[in-house]
Amino acid sequence: MPDPVPDNAVPQNPVPQNPVLFNAVDLIRAKRDGLRLTDAQIRWLITAYAGGPAGGQLPDEQMSALLMAIYFRGLDRAELRTWTAAMVDSGERLDLSGAGRPTVDKHSTGGVGDKVSLILAPLVASCGAAVPQLSGRGLGHTGGTLDKLESIPGYRTALSPGEMLAVLRQAGCVICAAGPGLAPADRQLYALRDVTGTVESIPLIASSIMSKKIAEGTAALVLDVKVGSGAFMRDVADARRLAQTMMALGEEHGVSTSAVLTSMDTPLGRCVGNALEVEEAVATLAGDGPPDLVEVVLALAAEMLRLAGIDADPAAALADGRALATYRTMVAAQGGDPDAPLPQAAARRLVPAPESGWLGRLDARVVGEAAWRLGAGRARKEDPVSAAAGVRCLAKPGEQVTRGQPVLELLADDEARFGRALEALAGGIEVSPGPPPAAGSLVIEYPICDNG
Amino acid sequence: MPDPVPDNAVPQNPVPQNPVLFNAVDLIRAKRDGLRLTDAQIRWLITAYAGGPAGGQLPDEQMSALLMAIYFRGLDRAELRTWTAAMVDSGERLDLSGAGRPTVDKHSTGGVGDKVSLILAPLVASCGAAVPQLSGRGLGHTGGTLDKLESIPGYRTALSPGEMLAVLRQAGCVICAAGPGLAPADRQLYALRDVTGTVESIPLIASSIMSKKIAEGTAALVLDVKVGSGAFMRDVADARRLAQTMMALGEEHGVSTSAVLTSMDTPLGRCVGNALEVEEAVATLAGDGPPDLVEVVLALAAEMLRLAGIDADPAAALADGRALATYRTMVAAQGGDPDAPLPQAAARRLVPAPESGWLGRLDARVVGEAAWRLGAGRARKEDPVSAAAGVRCLAKPGEQVTRGQPVLELLADDEARFGRALEALAGGIEVSPGPPPAAGSLVIEYPICDNG
Numbered sequence: 001m002p003d004p005v006p007d008n009a010v011p012q013n014p015v016p017q018n019p020v021l022f023n024a025v026d027l028i029r030a031k032r033d034g035l036r037l038t039d040a041q042i043r044w045l046i047t048a049y050a051g052g053p054a055g056g057q058l059p060d061e062q063m064s065a066l067l068m069a070i071y072f073r074g075l076d077r078a079e080l081r082t083w084t085a086a087m088v089d090s091g092e093r094l095d096l097s098g099a100g101r102p103t104v105d106k107h108s109t110g111g112v113g114d115k116v117s118l119i120l121a122p123l124v125a126s127c128g129a130a131v132p133q134l135s136g137r138g139l140g141h142t143g144g145t146l147d148k149l150e151s152i153p154g155y156r157t158a159l160s161p162g163e164m165l166a167v168l169r170q171a172g173c174v175i176c177a178a179g180p181g182l183a184p185a186d187r188q189l190y191a192l193r194d195v196t197g198t199v200e201s202i203p204l205i206a207s208s209i210m211s212k213k214i215a216e217g218t219a220a221l222v223l224d225v226k227v228g229s230g231a232f233m234r235d236v237a238d239a240r241r242l243a244q245t246m247m248a249l250g251e252e253h254g255v256s257t258s259a260v261l262t263s264m265d266t267p268l269g270r271c272v273g274n275a276l277e278v279e280e281a282v283a284t285l286a287g288d289g290p291p292d293l294v295e296v297v298l299a300l301a302a303e304m305l306r307l308a309g310i311d312a313d314p315a316a317a318l319a320d321g322r323a324l325a326t327y328r329t330m331v332a333a334q335g336g337d338p339d340a341p342l343p344q345a346a347a348r349r350l351v352p353a354p355e356s357g358w359l360g361r362l363d364a365r366v367v368g369e370a371a372w373r374l375g376a377g378r379a380r381k382e383d384p385v386s387a388a389a390g391v392r393c394l395a396k397p398g399e400q401v402t403r404g405q406p407v408l409e410l411l412a413d414d415e416a417r418f419g420r421a422l423e424a425l426a427g428g429i430e431v432s433p434g435p436p437p438a439a440g441s442l443v444i445e446y447p448i449c450d451n452g
Numbered sequence: 453m454p455d456p457v458p459d460n461a462v463p464q465n466p467v468p469q470n471p472v473l474f475n476a477v478d479l480i481r482a483k484r485d486g487l488r489l490t491d492a493q494i495r496w497l498i499t500a501y502a503g504g505p506a507g508g509q510l511p512d513e514q515m516s517a518l519l520m521a522i523y524f525r526g527l528d529r530a531e532l533r534t535w536t537a538a539m540v541d542s543g544e545r546l547d548l549s550g551a552g553r554p555t556v557d558k559h560s561t562g563g564v565g566d567k568v569s570l571i572l573a574p575l576v577a578s579c580g581a582a583v584p585q586l587s588g589r590g591l592g593h594t595g596g597t598l599d600k601l602e603s604i605p606g607y608r609t610a611l612s613p614g615e616m617l618a619v620l621r622q623a624g625c626v627i628c629a630a631g632p633g634l635a636p637a638d639r640q641l642y643a644l645r646d647v648t649g650t651v652e653s654i655p656l657i658a659s660s661i662m663s664k665k666i667a668e669g670t671a672a673l674v675l676d677v678k679v680g681s682g683a684f685m686r687d688v689a690d691a692r693r694l695a696q697t698m699m700a701l702g703e704e705h706g707v708s709t710s711a712v713l714t715s716m717d718t719p720l721g722r723c724v725g726n727a728l729e730v731e732e733a734v735a736t737l738a739g740d741g742p743p744d745l746v747e748v749v750l751a752l753a754a755e756m757l758r759l760a761g762i763d764a765d766p767a768a769a770l771a772d773g774r775a776l777a778t779y780r781t782m783v784a785a786q787g788g789d790p791d792a793p794l795p796q797a798a799a800r801r802l803v804p805a806p807e808s809g810w811l812g813r814l815d816a817r818v819v820g821e822a823a824w825r826l827g828a829g830r831a832r833k834e835d836p837v838s839a840a841a842g843v844r845c846l847a848k849p850g851e852q853v854t855r856g857q858p859v860l861e862l863l864a865d866d867e868a869r870f871g872r873a874l875e876a877l878a879g880g881i882e883v884s885p886g887p888p889p890a891a892g893s894l895v896i897e898y899p900i901c902d903n904g
Contacts (some may be wrong), residue, residue: 028649032523061512065648068520071484196517197480 024048024062032069039082046086050185060192067189067198075203080245081252083203087211088253090185094161094217099130099168102308104220106133106300107209109242110142112230112368113267113393117145117175118281119289119297122327124304125172127312131304132168134178134216142230142368143274143377146177151275151343151387155336171330183211191381202238206245213255220256220307222300223247226264227444230364236261240447247449256307261444262296266362266397268442269293273376273390273411275342285324292396292442294318299443343387345411349418350394353401357431362397362407366428370421374412386413398439401431476500476514484521491534498538502637512644519641519650527655532697533704535655539663540705542637546613546669551582551620554760556672558585558752559661561694562594564682564820565719565845569597569627570733571741571749574778576756577624579764583756584620586630586668594682594820595729595829598629603727603795603839607788623782635663643833654690658697665707672708672759674752675699678716679896682816688713692899699901708759713896714748718814718849720894721745725828725842725863727794737776744848744894746770751895797840797863801870805853809883814849814859818880822873826864838865850891853883 022044031037037045045066048058075083096103104124108114121131135157137144146157159167159176167174180187186208193199193208213221225233225243233239243259250257269290271280284293301314317323328338353359371377375386392409395401407429410421474496483489489497497518500510527535548555556576560566573583587597587609598609611619611628619626632639638660645651645660665673677685677695685691695711702709721742723732736745753766769775780790805811823829827838844861847853859881862873 025647025649029652032520032649059512061516061644061648064513065516065520065650068484068517068524069649072520072524192513195477196513197477197484197521198517200481 024058028062028066028069031066031073034073036076037079039078042079042082043086046083046090046185050090050188063189064192064196064198067193067196067201067204070204071198071201074201077248080203080207080249084207084211084214084249085253087183087185087189087207088214091183091215092181093215094132094182096130096132096165096168096217096219098165099132101128101130101172102220102310103130103132103218104222104304104308105131105213105216105218106222106224106304107213108224109226109232111226111264111268112142112364112371113269113272113277114142114226114264115148115269115271115277115281116224116293116297116300118148118278118327119284119293119323120300120304121173121175122171122285122330123297123314123317123323124301124308125330126317126322126326127301127305127314128310129172129304129308130168131173132164132216132218133173133175134182134212135175136178137378137381143272143277143371145175147385148274148277149175149336151278152331152336152338153340155331156334159334167330167333170333172326173330174334175330176334178212178216182215186211202242202245206242206249210246210249210253214250214253218255220304221250222303222307223257223259224296224300225259225261227261228263228265228364230267230368231264236444240445243447244449247447251449257449258303258307259447260299260303261447262299263442263444264364266364267367267391267393268296270393270396271390272367272371272393273374273388274385275387276390276392276411278342282324282327285318285327286321287319289318296442303446345388345413347412347415347418349410350406351408351410351422351425351429352404353395353407353431354403354429355431356401356403357433358435359395359397359399359401359407359429360432360436361428361430362393362395363428366425367391367393367408369424370410373421373424374410374417375414389413389417398436400435476510480514480518480521483518483525486525488528489531491530494531494534495538498535498542498637502542502640515641516644516648516650519645519648519653519656522656523650523653526653529700532655532659533701536659536663536666536701537705539635539637539641539659540666543635543667544633545667546584546634548582548584548617548620548669548671550617551584553580553582553624554672554762555582555584555670556674556756556760557583557665557668557670558674558676558756559665560676561661561678561684563678563716563720564594564816564823565721565724565729566594566678566716567600567721567723567729567733568676568745568749568752570600570730570779571736571745571775572752572756573625573627574623574737574782575749575766575769575775576753576760577782578769578774578778579753579757579766580762581624581756581760582620583625584616584668584670585625585627586634586664587627588630589830589833595724595726595823597627599837600726600729601627601788603730604783604788604790605792607783608786611786619782619785622785624778625782626786627782628786630664630668634667638663654694654697657684658694658701662698662701662705666702666705670707672756673702674755674759675709675711676748676752677711677713679713680715680717680816682719682820683716688896692897695899696901699899703901709901710755710759711899712751712755713899714751715894715896716816718816719819719843719845720748722845722848723842724819724823724845725826725840726837727839728842728844728863730794734776734779737770737779738773739771741770748894755898795839797865799864799867799870801862802858803860803862803874803877803881804856805847805859805883806855806881807883808853808855809885810887811847811849811851811853811859811881812884812888813880813882814845814847815880818877819843819845819860821876822862825873825876826862826869827866841865841869850888852887
């Protein structure tokens with residue numbers, strides 16, 4: 001956080017000498033008509049919107065029109081670099097040199113059952129890196145890492161930069177919320193995009209993610225870009241384009257960045273829900289994880305260690321208990337009790353296989369939606385989430401099932417939740433008469449940074 | 453205006469039983485993605501935005517994102533019909549059956565020196581029609597009819613519906629402001645479009661113009677769609693598309709509508725400015741108008757009389773003083789003194805021809821911009837305008853000039869205005885060594901209504 005200004009100090013005034021440098025309508029029209037915005041224009045727009053001494057000149061209705069024009073016209077590489085830099089410069093940039101080890105972080109674009117961060121951060125830290133993982137909360141059908149960790153009694157996600165650095169030095173990793181001082185322009189822009197139908201724009205997504213990661217001060221970053229029915233990106237070409245856009249932004253801002261595209265057509269692991277995913281993450285840290293989850297974790301860990309310049313075997317760190325020990329240190333350092341029992345659901349309901357055969361499809365989006373309706377997720381930012389609610393996948397695609405055998409276990413705080421969750425599941429479970437083709441690797445590709 | 457609700461009355465509640473019928477973000481995304489909005493969705497959007505008992509659910513930032521999506525995706529014929537109908541239904545629709553004659557109105561998309569309404573309304577009324585001309589104020593380089601008439605001492609433009617009908621019955625024509633009860637949704641939407649770069653959209657322009665004209669209750673309407681440097685539409689294809697869109701909307705709402713495309717590359721007549729244009733309009737009504745202005749007035753008058761089913765010769769009504777007498781009756785009925793001297797400018801400046809030859813180009817936009825900077829127009833809706841400021845064109849394209857001979861007379865309330873007006877004129881006046889090709893008719897075409 002910035003130091004408060006002492007009473008007798010004269011704050012520097014960044015307002016340009018001529019306060020009427022640009023006209024917002026001219027700039028909206030320029031972008032609308034496909035013209036390039038200059039660096040000075042972009043910096044003015046972000047500053048005028050996101051506050052600060054020169055801010056407040058650009059109201060929401062002008063920014064939302066601009067965002068929709070950007071949705072249609074895009075931002076070219078130079079525009080996007082400046083747009084992102086202006087978002088970073090709207091707040092502070094953390095200095096993690098005090099961590100004493102190479103820093104490397106991971107970002108996931110979000111999936112169903114995606115508890116990878118809970119495992120990956122302690123795993124990579126246990127191999128010698130420092131992992132400053134600033135995470136978010138869930139909105140919609142994908143869960144949020146902070147919501148999951150908050151199901152651990154006592155776990156604190158709101159840390160000051162000083163506390164964050166202290167946990168990082170002690171445990172080698174920290175998983176907490178991005179403080180209000182990091183890229184505050186992104187917070188404001190994201191809230192506006194959320195209500196104006198302007199979320200789904202690759203440059204806006206890329207600048208939102210990367211501004212936070214650049215401000216957090218990590219030296220390296222691995223992006224887990226999910227592709228499939230349960231992911232934000234439905235096809236590989238879009239996911240690759242998003243990955244390459246973010247990689248270029250990272251490199252331009254001095255963050256060594258690589259990406260992995262991974263498949264998100266069915267839930268990752270067997271558990272979807274906050275406490276349920278913590279439970280599965282702990283099992284995985286103890287060497288007893290489901291194979292799909294372990295595959296993704298090890299692929300990302302290898303990439304993070306490569307960027308951090310550390311030669312270590314992450315599979316060994318899972319097997320020998322080092323990763324789990326690091327996790328327990330981190331949880332305790334953030335106020336949580338790693339031995340405390342997790343919240344249990346008051347209501348349970350089994351979903352049987354509709355016929356006998358092989359489970360062909362267990363759609364990630366459908367399961368995510370069901371977990372959301374059971375209470376694991378929120379519709380609006382202000383909503384609380386249930387720690388115990390969620391879905392346990394008792395069978396996964398490729399497994400044989402007999403008619404009536406339970407394939408899903410639904411968990412909720414309240415029986416009343418089951419009706420709408422069952423509705424959401426309609427059509428998401430398919431049983432085929434023969435075995436489906438063997439599932440391949442979940443790792444789709446490692447996109448090459450397009451430095452063009 | 454609607455009657456006020458008596459204290460003991462129970463107002464009807466138009467709120468749907470289920471108040472959460474639609475989600476604004478879903479509708480913005482649907483339009484953004486090129487999907488059709490249904491009638492119910494469009495009606496919900498306009499009602500939610502424009503107030504009334506069910507209103508206020510759609511804030512400016514959501515509507516401006518939707519407007520930008522409409523800018524890119526358009527509205528199809530059915531969407532536009534409903535959008536316009538919802539705007540009409542946001543207020544009252546006047547009943548002009550009490551006028552006792554066929555009603556016919558004219559709308560111009562705006563040009564420089566466009567004082568046509570001041571002549572046309574009394575001219576067509578003097579031929580037997582009733583002309584209920586609801587007009588607007590100028591914004592930017594084109595003047596507004598109400599601003600011009602308000603340079604007449606005493607002239608009132610704010611009339612209640614009852615007063616409007618009384619003037620219409622007495623004089624056969626009325627030129628006043630659209631009251632707050634007519635298409636209030638348009639007022640709100642236009643103010644938002646103005647600050648969000650979403651003015652330049654054919655469906656949004658068409659719905660804005662036509663919602664007001666439909667609500668005003670006229671049975672017939674002639675559209676003067678201007679094309680050229682001084683007009684909103686720069687090319688004939690766009691102007692034709694706008695004309696056809698408005699004609700279809702008029703017919704769909706029971707208003708017999710036709711259009712004339714007219715040229716707007718140089719100012720119409722010789723005067724640009726409020727009192728200056730009233731002066732030129734009176735001269736034209738007295739049979740002494742400049743030929744270009746008279747041509748446009750007679751073409752539009754013929755079209756209006758045709759739609760009204762009246763067989764009369766408007767040229768005769770100009771020549772024999774009937775039109776002027778009607779004008780004087782209307783001005784007096786609206787509180788103005790037709791014999792009062794008009795405001796005179798305190799400062800004058802002559803602009804000489806830069807060389808000898810023929811005046812080849814006298815650019816409408818440039819002259820409009822100069823008049824605007826002299827004080828005849830406003831930058832913001834709240835700004836006052838000068839009655840006396842403006843530009844008198846002492847020479848028009850095609851006329852021979854000698855170096856140093858004055859071609860323009862600039863008029864302002866204050867010498868300080870001349871500097872920026874002269875800057876605006878740079879490049880707008882061209883003298884050629886030989887005579888330019890003879891100017892053709894200002895009437896470009898009569899578009900055919902596209903009922904497809």
